[in-house]
Amino acid sequence: MVTAHHATPGASAAIRLDALTGSTAKKPARRLSAAELTESRREEIADAAIKVFALHGYRDASIAQIASQMGAGHGTIYRYFENKRAIAEYVLNRSLLKLTSVVTDEPPEASNNAAEYRAQVERIGRGLYDLMIAEPELGSVVFFVAGQVDSEMREQVQGAFDAVAQVTEMYLHNGIKKDFLDPSLDTFRTAAAIVGMIFEGARRVHLADNPRAEGESWSATVTHLMFDGIVAR
Amino acid sequence: MVTAHHATPGASAAIRLDALTGSTAKKPARRLSAAELTESRREEIADAAIKVFALHGYRDASIAQIASQMGAGHGTIYRYFENKRAIAEYVLNRSLLKLTSVVTDEPPEASNNAAEYRAQVERIGRGLYDLMIAEPELGSVVFFVAGQVDSEMREQVQGAFDAVAQVTEMYLHNGIKKDFLDPSLDTFRTAAAIVGMIFEGARRVHLADNPRAEGESWSATVTHLMFDGIVAR
Amino acid sequence: MVTAHHATPGASAAIRLDALTGSTAKKPARRLSAAELTESRREEIADAAIKVFALHGYRDASIAQIASQMGAGHGTIYRYFENKRAIAEYVLNRSLLKLTSVVTDEPPEASNNAAEYRAQVERIGRGLYDLMIAEPELGSVVFFVAGQVDSEMREQVQGAFDAVAQVTEMYLHNGIKKDFLDPSLDTFRTAAAIVGMIFEGARRVHLADNPRAEGESWSATVTHLMFDGIVAR
């Protein structure tokens, strides 16, 4: 269940997002070679898994496929993950963290006028689309694979989307406070709508034949719609 | 792969949508009682299936569950559908048709000014949200179940979304032609962005505790964003 | 946990034993052909399983082996039994029921003097040894297989042995009441010791090259020991 709504403006988004994104991404003490080895092996497995999941979907991907993708015996995987679902969860959390980071890396209070905010939105959009291009499987996992696992996992994605929407809401609050955004906005739903648009773009960039160009166009489209509306002036 | 793009403005959307929605395989021979009987049995099965799919997801729904949900033996289902996937496809197509109908029922050339178009958009949004409320399983199927079957089915949903975006694009062309919408719009992506927003709203209405109120708020939010933008004036 | 001890003399043993032996042996209404069919199929499976279990032991027996032993697909077995353990439980309960029946078929209050009781004990012993000879797998299941499943199953066997010991105790009480047995006997432990002897004999009959002769000799040995002791007179 997604419970958190309407974030307090001005709060640190980055910290909260880390928590929301999941708990798996342990980055343990940088000296323990044993733990480090384990972690790097988990990453290897996750790298193999994300490819196989993206290609076949969660249910049709077999542990054996993941193992052979990384050139290991399938029993090996069970030394590093409890079961198949745990792999998917790890992969998803890693992906969501990367995705949400793009948004949360921008400070919500930085903009002081519409133009600055517009530039910021473009930066965020472009960052997202760049990520889609750099790691195409990431989009698959977030948009498709997670939904194939179970409802808990679907809710995890929904939670991440909500978290992004909450951060976006902070931007809106910032703009309203500084008088360059419309104070009558229903901030959370507007934020969610914006996120919906942006992720619709991300999905289309992910699927496009020429994702680079598609990303550029979507950046422009979204900012245009947000700041100018569609009406002729 | 999504192939259809940039619909010719002014064409009849409703007709083309039927084709795009998929191979609905309705055998509408309105006199042959045998065929009619078969069709009504298929509907029964689809009614049972949509409930079971919505509740358990495609993979975890068993043929036996669907059969017992409709009070029949599970062997019976195979007299009306080739296999499990065919049921899902039938259910999905039926759902997509209902969904897209909401949009295509509105004539794309009816509006003559921004206010009329705004009213039209609100009507469409409200119609969509009403549908979500009236048939919650429909939202589950379109948003979640289809993605669990295979990539072909995912593309079918994507195709329907594209079709809706194309119709939306016709509205935009109409508005530009009649000088009340901004001629610089990237019409297809703007249309897709609008559809993305609206469906993000639909998803949240579908999940909301009080879907009625959520639908109202989302209607308002989307039209506000489209016609006014977010900037203070 | 075996809790019941020191049975009240004169009570009906047969009834209580049925309960102790387990709950699986459903013999449903003799007209319902569906239920009868199911039951006869379960018997078929149990017949196949007892052979395979006796030959390979519980852990090394595979469902596939049981299935092929009865000439069926291995999936079929799961239509009639929840899982492998359930088969073993069914088989064991069936076997324990047969075994305990031999003892409980004799009325505990029938004997009126030492000679009559001695004859009764010989009858019981011989009945038991006959059973071992007629169904050798039965001995395997009770003496060996059950112990390979888990502690709960071991306790089920122990419970049946205790039940037999309780019935035996009733015989002793009867003899003491009628003044032909030694009143100073520790009745339950003496009964358990007798049962221990008899089952040691059963095990050896089960393993003997010539079980018929071995059974005869054991009958004589046990009664001799019980009634005459070992001391020269």
Place this chain on the structure above:
Amino acid sequence: MVTAHHATPGASAAIRLDALTGSTAKKPARRLSAAELTESRREEIADAAIKVFALHGYRDASIAQIASQMGAGHGTIYRYFENKRAIAEYVLNRSLLKLTSVVTDEPPEASNNAAEYRAQVERIGRGLYDLMIAEPELGSVVFFVAGQVDSEMREQVQGAFDAVAQVTEMYLHNGIKKDFLDPSLDTFRTAAAIVGMIFEGARRVHLADNPRAEGESWSATVTHLMFDGIVAR
């Protein structure tokens, strides 16, 4: 297969038992510290294994559990034992030796009358029950674990029981020769029956809440039955 039968009376039991007990594979080179070290490590492993086997049973006990029980890496175990089965065999042989020693420590020709033999039997019974109390895992291994390994191991236990029965038979022969026991006894089966009783007692002592008291009672019960029979006099 149980082959050894009807031991020659008067022979030294202790020596033969060593052979019967199995291939204990002790390398008794009492000076080579390397071999001694190896042997003490094997003992350590056996000590750990007997606990784990007693707790979980043979099949559900893992090498890893045994290793961690003794605080070693699981690879280490393979430096001292060929495989899992070899551990069980070692543990069993060690246990059987302790068990049979209780019986074979008593000289079979010591008694000269019924009263002396009765005292001797009580000593043996009490010794056995004391052992059960002192090392409860020993009972588990002999009564339960061995039967879970394979038929060969089961036969090893059976062989040890036979060996004990053979020694017991020597006592009987001694008593018959000295005229204080009934010459008409079927000596081997009577011996086996006595052993069966005694071990039934041992099993119950092993399982009892108050093993000390249970042991006392069983000693009395067994000797009473052997020497007095059950008939009132």
Place this chain on the structure above:
DNA sequence: TATGAATGAGATTTCATTCAT
């Protein structure tokens, strides 16, 4: 036409054993 008994492909998971470090 309706049914459900039978089937077996196929996937996950465990853990004894090996062997390089």
Place this chain on the structure above:
DNA sequence: CATGAATGAAATCTCATTCAT
């Protein structure tokens, strides 16, 4: 010597699909 990472054989169990009744 000791270790534990890697391995893969093997077994259970599920359920879509077939087909005789």
